[in-house]
Amino acid sequence: MKHIIIRGGRRLEGVLPVQGAKNSVLPVLAATILHPGVTVLRGCPRLSDVEASIRILRHLGCRTDWQGEELVVDTSSMSRWDIPDHLMREMRSSVIFLGAILARLGRAEMSYPGGCELGPRPIDLHLAALRKLGAAVEEKGGRLCCTGAAMEGREITLSLPSVGATENAMLAACGARGETVIVNAAREPEIVDLQNFLRSMGCAVRGAGSSTVCVVGQRATRDSVHTVMPDRIVAATYLAAVAAAGGEVELTHVDYRHLSTVTAALHEAGCRVLGGDGRIFLRSDGKLKAISPVRTAPYPGFPTDAQAILMAALLRSRGTTVFVENMFDNRYRHVDELCRMGADISVEGRVAVVTGVPRLSGAAVRCTDLRGGAALLVAGLAAEGETAIEEIQHICRGYEDPVRDLAALGGEIRWEER
Ligand code: UD1
16 A cells, blocks of 8 residues: 655745646536537546546447546547446546436436535535426435426526536526526635636536536537646645745745635734745745634635645644634544644534644544545644654545645655555
8 A cells, every 4th residue: 555654844835736636627527518529628637536536428329538737538439427436436526427327318317426425415406406497306315317409598596506516507508599697606716627628618608617607508519628727726735835845935826816815824923925926936934823713614715635735734833723614524533644744633513722832742543534645744744853744645536746845845645555
């Protein structure tokens, strides 16, 4: 089994480009099937979740081909509308294929998606949106059987701004007749990236980035080339690592505006942060101070995906910081692992209280989920001695190669087969 070994305490310094965004490329990969033709994805990150999407596309009869950092997807030979259970279990995002397959073929069959690591993650809003468009959704023995040959554009009001439900509704609406208006849509930058991609294929979508997204159903007619947007959570991870360990970094291929709540928190903690023109610069002496309460919220609020990462950066800060996790019920599983390294964190329900300690010590720890794993990287780089991180398959879902990136900044970090 592969582990990541870190010897903490080194300053981190250098310039680092940020990979393409997982949460953008996954819905884009599902969306490729709206157009029976070819899509070239530039800057496509090499992630296990991307490989899982590729396996689904291939099962459906599509062709995919890596050409360096570009992924070429040809969906002209798509012939199936079903996704088997073992492919659905690999990741939660597989559910986004539902709207796309319905739009292309008028029917779809799949089981419930995997990934309950953050507590219950229902898909009721996804299914309600598809039903609103006129799709028939039957649930038989754990399988979802959907037919939507005659979907009609409608107003869909989401009871909460779910990212996945907004994406599924957008993709299904491309295959419906007439106009769909999605009210209380998620406003995440990845939704804007999906809209940009859909437009490049010839779909009529507007409003992404606001709470109202409008889609006029029409066939996607164009082959396209799409560059995947930068991953704001990977950027947040590397900023947090430098903040915690001390040093100076310039991230390139990053959008400063997408990270404003994260950089504001790091600034409040005592880092110097400057951004603009596709770059972010951060300097830290590694001696952070506690900050005002961090409450996760839908974009443009503080991202739940950066909660564990910021928490890890503040473990040695002066004072006490309160975190309130408002998005998921069970998103503090990293806390026990951080405590093994000497952190002082108490959790009650949605609230975690972090009291800074003078030092962290390296330990054998285990990734509990993707961003919880990233938090262990951050803590390991700021700890004294050796940290051995197990179950790194969680990290590989969303980070191309954190060892390559953090070693490039001077971190003492390596893969090890144990
Ligand atoms: C996406 C991101 C994930 C991020 C999350 C919140 C991707 C691939 N993943 O996940 O990294 O942590 O947004 O920013 O983009 N909900 C329901 N019913 C539904 C759907 C969602 O109750 O049908 C609830 C969820 O349980 C959760 C909240 O809505 O409490 C937000 O979830 P959602 O925005 O849908 O997250 P995902 O799209 O799964």
